[in-house]
Amino acid sequence: TPNNIPMGPLTVPLLGNIPQLIGRNPLLLFRKWRKQYGDVFSVYMGSQLLIVLNGYTTIKEALVARGNVLSERPHNFLLDKIKDGEGIIFASEASWKKQRKLAVNCLQELGFGRNSFEICVADEAKILIELIEQNADNALNLKDILTTCVANVICGIMFGRRFSHEDKQFLDILANISEDAKNLGNTNILINCFPFLQYFPGDLLGTQIILEHKQVFQKFYEGLYESHQSTLDENNPRDFMDLYLIKMKNNSTLSSKEENANIVANLKALVGDLFGAGTETTSTTLLWAVLYLLHYPDVQEKCYDEIQTVLGMERLPSLDDRSHLPYCEATILETLRIAAVVPLAVPHATTRDVYFRGFRIPKESSILINLDSILHDCDIFNDPGVFRPERFLDSSGQVRKPKEFIPFSCGRRVCIGKKVARMELFIFLTTMIQKFQFLPVDPCHLPDLEGNLGLSFAPKYFQVKIVRRQDVKS
Numbered sequence: 001t002p003n004n005i006p007m008g009p010l011t012v013p014l015l016g017n018i019p020q021l022i023g024r025n026p027l028l029l030f031r032k033w034r035k036q037y038g039d040v041f042s043v044y045m046g047s048q049l050l051i052v053l054n055g056y057t058t059i060k061e062a063l064v065a066r067g068n069v070l071s072e073r074p075h076n077f078l079l080d081k082i083k084d085g086e087g088i089i090f091a092s093e094a095s096w097k098k099q100r101k102l103a104v105n106c107l108q109e110l111g112f113g114r115n116s117f118e119i120c121v122a123d124e125a126k127i128l129i130e131l132i133e134q135n136a137d138n139a140l141n142l143k144d145i146l147t148t149c150v151a152n153v154i155c156g157i158m159f160g161r162r163f164s165h166e167d168k169q170f171l172d173i174l175a176n177i178s179e180d181a182k183n184l185g186n187t188n189i190l191i192n193c194f195p196f197l198q199y200f201p202g203d204l205l206g207t208q209i210i211l212e213h214k215q216v217f218q219k220f221y222e223g224l225y226e227s228h229q230s231t232l233d234e235n236n237p238r239d240f241m242d243l244y245l246i247k248m249k250n251n252s253t254l255s256s257k258e259e260n261a262n263i264v265a266n267l268k269a270l271v272g273d274l275f276g277a278g279t280e281t282t283s284t285t286l287l288w289a290v291l292y293l294l295h296y297p298d299v300q301e302k303c304y305d306e307i308q309t310v311l312g313m314e315r316l317p318s319l320d321d322r323s324h325l326p327y328c329e330a331t332i333l334e335t336l337r338i339a340a341v342v343p344l345a346v347p348h349a350t351t352r353d354v355y356f357r358g359f360r361i362p363k364e365s366s367i368l369i370n371l372d373s374i375l376h377d378c379d380i381f382n383d384p385g386v387f388r389p390e391r392f393l394d395s396s397g398q399v400r401k402p403k404e405f406i407p408f409s410c411g412r413r414v415c416i417g418k419k420v421a422r423m424e425l426f427i428f429l430t431t432m433i434q435k436f437q438f439l440p441v442d443p444c445h446l447p448d449l450e451g452n453l454g455l456s457f458a459p460k461y462f463q464v465k466i467v468r469r470q471d472v473k474s
């Protein structure tokens with residue numbers, strides 16, 4: 001290929017590979033193109049070059065050994081419009097380092113990801129059970145209940161409070177996050193290549209809606225910031241917002257209005273990143289877990305039996321039980337693998353020309369980290385399309401995690417919420433399985449295992465029939 005850029009599928013003038021991708025599942029196309037062009041191939045979105053990296057060895061080398069030059073985030077039209085402050089997820093290298101370090105410090109001080117944090121998760125799991133209980137015996141879409149409970153775990157740490165399941169503003173915020181996660185993937189492609197499409201009447205690509213949501217988020221975070229600022233006690237930080245404000249004040253050399261505005265914009269961006277990333281991903285994984293349990297009732301029964309043997313019906317699961325519930329833990333790992341909720345990670349980029357595996361990755365091209373190519377690699381995971389928790393157990397029945405299992409990515413940009421996500425998945429899922437049996441609404445038509453790919457990979461709308469375990473007829 002010209003200039004040593006990786007090979008890739010044939011392109012159409014002006015549009016690149018957009019015609020092949022629109023309306024298709026890119027993950028399936030990428031599997032095919034990997035076979036044709038190898039672990040490093042090119043895709044063009046209009047004139048924009050995307051380098052797609054596949055396979056464990058290639059991705060590990062790119063993100064760890066070459067992480068210093070391949071961990072930037074790309075700029076694009078829509079992101080630049082959405083962004084106000086820096087945040088972490090889409091921040092570019094210079095401010096990212098500072099923001100990520102600060103966020104990780106604050107979260108660690110608050111016990112995020114440590115066992116002390118478990119109480120927040122366990123309390124929310126009890127509420128989850130009550131809410132499901134109220135709807136047992138009916139056909140139920142679990143999405144809203146799960147999302148609200150997962151979001152409230154993050155709200156506890158970020159804002160020191162939880163929100164009611166009937167709070168209209170909160171529910172709207174969560175619905176907006178979910179809609180954006182779904183739309184951003186598709187909208188991103190076209191609007192970034194052809195920004196003039198934003199002027200087409202009728203909000204053809206849903207760009208306006210994304211920008212309107214941004215205003216709603218800003219108002220929500222603004223309200224929380226103001227209530228924190230006006231009641232801040234520097235010697236007694238209550239939550240992430242307090243800690244961040246105190247740290248920024250102590251670090252600050254200037255006290256100009258401009259700097260204050262900057263701090264507030266960065267705080268809102270950071271809180272938005274943690275709230276968005278922490279809510280959508282974990283609740284979607286739980287939803288996939290329930291969907292797979294419908295398709296694999298034997299797995300559901302094995303999890304239930306294990307919980308019964310170790311905990312019985314009354315004592316709720318805690319993190320200390322994790323090592324005694326290896327089958328349940330393996331079921332969670334298998335869900336993270338097969339569902340691959342963030343299958344293309346978050347796009348990476350380069351700030352200069354980089355030579356990688358004999359190819360040139362030109363400055364400012366986007367790099368897609370195809371985690372799906374690892375999690376569904378048949379050389380690593382036999383029969384990757386089959387849901388089989390046993391693959392994560394060794395011969396003595398203990399959990400065995402291959403080094404290639406990286407649903408949270410790896411290297412400098414590795415997910416900062418992975419410990420907390422694993423904790424939430426364990427407590428929420430085992431508590432639900434202990435109390436309820438999940439059944440298909442129509443046993444002859446199981447809900448689809450195909451998902452929708454946006455920023456995350458989410459199941460299509462489905463309902464489930466829930467029966468209290470004490471009512472299950474043996």
Ligand code: HEM
Nearest residue numbers: 088089277278281282342345346408409413415416417421
């Ligand atoms: C099942 C749940 C989750 C999955 C599968 C997941 C997966 C990922 C992946 C694949 C990335 C991209 C890494 C890269 O660009 O190479 C990421 C980034 C990130 N995740 Fe998660 N995540 C989950 C939960 C969470 C939670 C609970 C939080 C926080 C509360 C969180 C916060 C973040 C942040 C802030 C980043 C950006 C890191 C950076 O750019 O430096 N995630 N996550």
